[in-house]
Amino acid sequence: MYLRTLGLALLSSSLLAQVPAAEAKPAPTPATGTQEPAKQDPDKPQPTTVDKIAELERERERLTKEIEFVRERVAKAGVTLGDKIANRRLTVKSINAGTSVAAPAPVAAPRMARVMSPDEAKNVGDALLVVNTRPITKAQVDELVEYQKAYPSSGDDQLRTHRAMLDLIRTEATHGSFLEPAKEAEQGITDLRAQAEKGADLAELAKTRSQGAGAQEGGKIEVTRNSFHGLKLEQMAFATKEGTLSPVFKSPMGYAFLRADKFEKGESPDMDKVQATLVQLNYFSDANEMRQVQSAVATGQLDIAVRDDAAMEMLPVMFRPMPAPAIDHEPQDGTDAIKDEEQIKKAKLEALEKAKKEGAAKKEGEK
Numbered sequence: 001m002y003l004r005t006l007g008l009a010l011l012s013s014s015l016l017a018q019v020p021a022a023e024a025k026p027a028p029t030p031a032t033g034t035q036e037p038a039k040q041d042p043d044k045p046q047p048t049t050v051d052k053i054a055e056l057e058r059e060r061e062r063l064t065k066e067i068e069f070v071r072e073r074v075a076k077a078g079v080t081l082g083d084k085i086a087n088r089r090l091t092v093k094s095i096n097a098g099t100s101v102a103a104p105a106p107v108a109a110p111r112m113a114r115v116m117s118p119d120e121a122k123n124v125g126d127a128l129l130v131v132n133t134r135p136i137t138k139a140q141v142d143e144l145v146e147y148q149k150a151y152p153s154s155g156d157d158q159l160r161t162h163r164a165m166l167d168l169i170r171t172e173a174t175h176g177s178f179l180e181p182a183k184e185a186e187q188g189i190t191d192l193r194a195q196a197e198k199g200a201d202l203a204e205l206a207k208t209r210s211q212g213a214g215a216q217e218g219g220k221i222e223v224t225r226n227s228f229h230g231l232k233l234e235q236m237a238f239a240t241k242e243g244t245l246s247p248v249f250k251s252p253m254g255y256a257f258l259r260a261d262k263f264e265k266g267e268s269p270d271m272d273k274v275q276a277t278l279v280q281l282n283y284f285s286d287a288n289e290m291r292q293v294q295s296a297v298a299t300g301q302l303d304i305a306v307r308d309d310a311a312m313e314m315l316p317v318m319f320r321p322m323p324a325p326a327i328d329h330e331p332q333d334g335t336d337a338i339k340d341e342e343q344i345k346k347a348k349l350e351a352l353e354k355a356k357k358e359g360a361a362k363k364e365g366e367k
Contacts, residue, residue, distance in 0.1 A: 110300025112321040113312060121307055128314070129306040134172035141165060141314070147235040151225050151269035162316045167231035169304070169319075170252040170297050177293045178284040182255075185281040189248055189255040192279055196245060202259055202277050212256055212280025219258075219277040225270050233258070237274040252297075253290070256280035 047055075116124070127135035144164035148154035154163075175182055192209060196202050206212075206219025213229060214221040223229060223237035230251050240246040240260040248257045257279055264273040284290055296302070304319055306312045312320060 108299055108301060110318050111302060111304075113304035113306055113315055113319045114321075115309065115312065116305045116307055120305060124307070127307070128311045129304060131169050131172045131302055131304050132176040133303075134176040136165075136168045136172055140168055144168070144231055144235060147239070148231075150238070151272070153225065153270045161314050163231060165314055166316050167252070169302065169316075170230075171232065171250050173297045173302050174252055174290075174293050175250060175283055178289075181285070182283040185283055186248070186255050189257060189279070189281045192281075193245060193248060193257045196257075196259070196279070202279065206277060206279050209281070210279045211254065211282045211285075212251075212278050214278060215280075219279055221258075221276055221278050223274040223276055225272060233278075237276050238272070240276075251280065252294075254280050254282035 113129070116130075120130075124130055124135055126137055128138050128141065129136050141161060141164050144167065145157065145160045148160040148163065154160050188209075192205055196205060203218030203220075206215055210219050212219070221229065223234055225234070227234040227237075232249055233251050233256065236246045236249050237258060237260060240258065242260050242263050244260065246258050246260070248255055250256075259277045260274055261277055262275040264275065266272045282290060300318055302319075304315070306315065
C-alpha cells in the first residue's frame with residue numbers, strides 16, 4: 001500500500017511539472033500602467049500534444065521500473081533478515097562493573113605506646129610521656145585530675161587520669177603536627193586577648209577572627225561538666241571568675257581564651273553550667289589538613305613513648321599494649337611429659353585425617 005501511494009505521488013508531481021506555462025492562468029495585470037503580458041518567442045518550436053503524451057509515457061515507464069526495484073529490495077531484505085534471525089543464537093555478555101556502594105575504608109588499628117629507652121628518658125626532662133615528640137608532664141595531668149574532683153560523675157582517680165591523658169594527648173599530637181604555623185596562632189591569640197583587655201568588643205572579635213565553637217554567634221558557648229568542648233576548655237571555664245577573661249590556653253584544635261559571662265549553679269555540681277564567650281585560632285588554617293590530623297589522633301595513629309610502666313598504666317586503654325598471656329612454668333614429671341607428647345601426636349594425626357577428607361571432598365566437587 002505504501003509503495004502504491006508513493007508511485008502515485010511521484011506520477012502526479014511529474015504530470016504537474018509537464019503542464020505548459022501557456023495553459024496556466026496569466027497573472028493579473030496591475031490596475032494602472034500600460035505594460036502588456038510577455039509574448040512567446042515565435043521562432044522557438046513549441047511541443048505538440050503528441051510530444052507531451054510521449055514524454056508522460058516515458059516518465060511512467062521510469063517510475064514503474066523504480067517501483068519494481070524497490071519491491072524487489074524489500075522482498076529480499078525480509079528474507080535475508082528472517083534467515084539471520086533464525087540462524088543466530090542469542091549471546092549475552094556482561095562485564096563486572098563492580099558495585100555502586102563504596103567499600104568502607106579499612107580502619108587502622110591504634111599504635112601501642114612503648115616504654116622509653118634509658119637514653120630517651122634522659123632527654124625528655126620531667127616528662128611522663130612524649131607524643132609525636134611533644135612532652136606531657138605530671139603537673140599538667142595533675143591539674144586536670146584535680147579539677148575533675150569537683151563533681152562526682154568524673155569517677156575515680158584512675159578514670160580522671162585517663163580522661164586527662166586523652167585530652168592532653170589529643171592537644172599535643174595536633175599541636176606537634178603544625179609547630180611553625182602554631183607559633184603564628186599563639187601570637188595572634190595573644191594580640192586578640194590584649195585587645196579584649198583594652199575594651200574591644202569580644203563578640204565582634206569572635207565573629208571576625210575566631211575559628212572555634214560558636215564563632216558565628218559571637219563566640220557564645222555553653223560549657224557543662226563532661227563537656228564535648230574538651231577537658232581543658234571545661235576546666236578554664238569553671239576556673240575563671242564571672243565577667244573576666246581566662247589566660248590563653250591550648251585546646252585540641254588551637255590556642256584560645258574565653259570570658260566567663262555567667263555561672264549557672266545546678267541542683268548538684270554535675271549540673272553546673274557556664275555561659276561563656278570563646279575566641280580561638282586553630283593551629284593551622286587549612287581545614288582539610290586539620291581534619292586529617294584529627295582523624296589520625298582519633299584512631300590512635302600516634303607515636304607515644306612513656307617514661308616507665310607506671311606512666312603506661314596512666315594511659316587510656318586504647319594506647320596500652322595487651323599484656324602477655326600467663327605461662328605455667330611449673331616443672332612436669334615424666335608421666336606428664338609422655339601424656340603431652342601423646343596428645344600432640346594424636347592432634348597431628350587428627351589434623352592429617354581432616355586434611356585428607358577435605359582434599360577428597362574438594363576433588364569430588366570438582367568432578
